[in-house]
Amino acid sequence: MRQSKTFIPTLKEAPNDAVVPSHVLMTRAGMTRQVAAGVYSFLPLGWRALRNVMEIIREEMDAIGGQEFQLPALNPREIWEETGRVEAFGDTMFHIKNRDYVLAPTHEEIMTYHARRVLASYKDLPQIWYQIQTKFRNEARPRSGVIRGRQFIMKDAYSFDVDAEALEKSYALHDGAYRKIFDRCGVEFFIVGASSGAMGGSGSEEFMVRSDAGEDTVAHCEKCGYAANVEVAQSKTSPKKRDAKSAAVEEIHTPNVRSIDELCEFLKIDETQCAKSRVYVAGDEPVLVLMLGNEEVNEAKLEGALGKAVRPGHAEELKEITGADAGSIGPVGFKGRVVADERLKDANNLYSGANKNDYHLGGIDLKRDVEKIEYADLRFALAGETCVSCGATLDVFTAIELGHIFKLGTKYTEALGANYLDENGSEKPIIMGSYGIGVERILACFIEGSHDEHGIVWNRALAPFDVHLLGLNMKKPAVAETCEDVYRRLSEAGYSVLYDDRVDAQAGFKFKDADLLGMPVQVVVGERNAKEGKLEVKVRKTFERHDAPIADVEKEAAAALAKV
């Protein structure tokens, strides 16, 4: 494609609103433009890259027997009422004002609508149906460019099976296809397993990629692949050892000491000798939570342990419940349920609040001094701790969710009456699986992980073009003629070529633009080289470059592309 005739509006400076690298670079490289918060246009270059992603997805979905659909974004609200999801989505769903339609945020309903009464027999199953289309969600806060938008392209697939065993097969097919898709796209993914209770399903996997622009914090073990959201992640930690002898409880006057740090400073003790108290309210019941030292309470784990939702107690409540303000609260004499982190199991000689302002207690023995204490894992796994499944060191970082597969079950088929007749003639609901991929996220995520100070660094699979051909001074006949020849030959050899044939751009300008756009290989034709029958071949990723005979350009391109 001739750059002089192609719309690639590059920007030297980053727009003020772009913050994360992928957003900055996609804007600067002329791939995308923002239209509103969370709404983006894909310009020709960005669309080419996005089409590459979609084509990879399409090939792998077709390879497992998937059949592509084109479904409406405009859905009758009625269908969504049948599954109760108008209410479930709430404000996240866009509603049309002058017609009883909604903009589809996903397509379980429509796919199931097509399945019902048509997939009538066990002979019609299994089926894998998918689509690659725009979805709409009224996100409260769109952010990070196309990573969280109000309108975004999603590949979603649905499997329809006769029973749980058959669903396992469909699920496994998708699991395999997803690994291939992300591998081919060149993103380094890992998998977080989880149970998806709210969806009524029995199992799920999230395909995540490490990224500073990520919205989830996960613990990950590189050695064995263990990965989990920090809200549920576990790690092996050493409990505080019980001393042979328990000291007597002593009351200590600690004026103005309110935090563990201040307590340690005041008493010249280590924080591992302290038990931090936090008061939560679970339902109507006050619960005192004890953590070793200054560790943070993992509220998700606390809710899991208590089996109900919790909230931190208000400042006024604390005084009423404990007799003291935050900073002087402790387990001894606490009237109510006491739950301590496992690291404190049977610990003694601890310091904690006295439930009396400006006083702490020393010599606390949880076994001796706290009646009916319970223990549970209530902490966050931290980077550097030990993996529970293999003993290697855990890493904790933020990540972006690119894909999610889960065993859905019969939630939608039952709600919409999508049943089939089995071999015995008895009617049963179809078992579904649901499998999503955020298409733009793959692109953004790839760029997050593959760029340098000059711009984007594409791999072959996603690059909008294989080769960027630069004619340095197009007014010189030797350069122009060589470029035309090379452009024709590379194209005929099957490479997609972006040809910078602009006559008014200086050499340096073209180099900067090419580095920003980031095609894997640059072929540079300058006047001196051209007259000697040579050109320059540069690998964008490494900046490795060398001169080569013009006659060898096809071979040279192949060799350079093999390096990316």
Place this chain on the structure above:
RNA sequence: CGGGGCGUAGCGUAGUCCGGUUAGCGCGCCUGCUUUGGGAGCAGGAGGUCGCGGGUUCGAAUCCCGCCGCCCCGACCA
């Protein structure tokens, strides 16, 4: 939805606190000449409802009131 920040030419910005020239600068854009291997030089030029509406004032980008939009942090995320 809570907290914070911002809105001046296509992009980046100065000016706003303390009202008073024709709203300034860099990049980009147009014309001409020169230049041509790492975002060129000179000369000339075009481009602005200062986010919108109302108010105060002789006079508002600047002060006051209301609204809108965008970004960031948090909450939320089937």
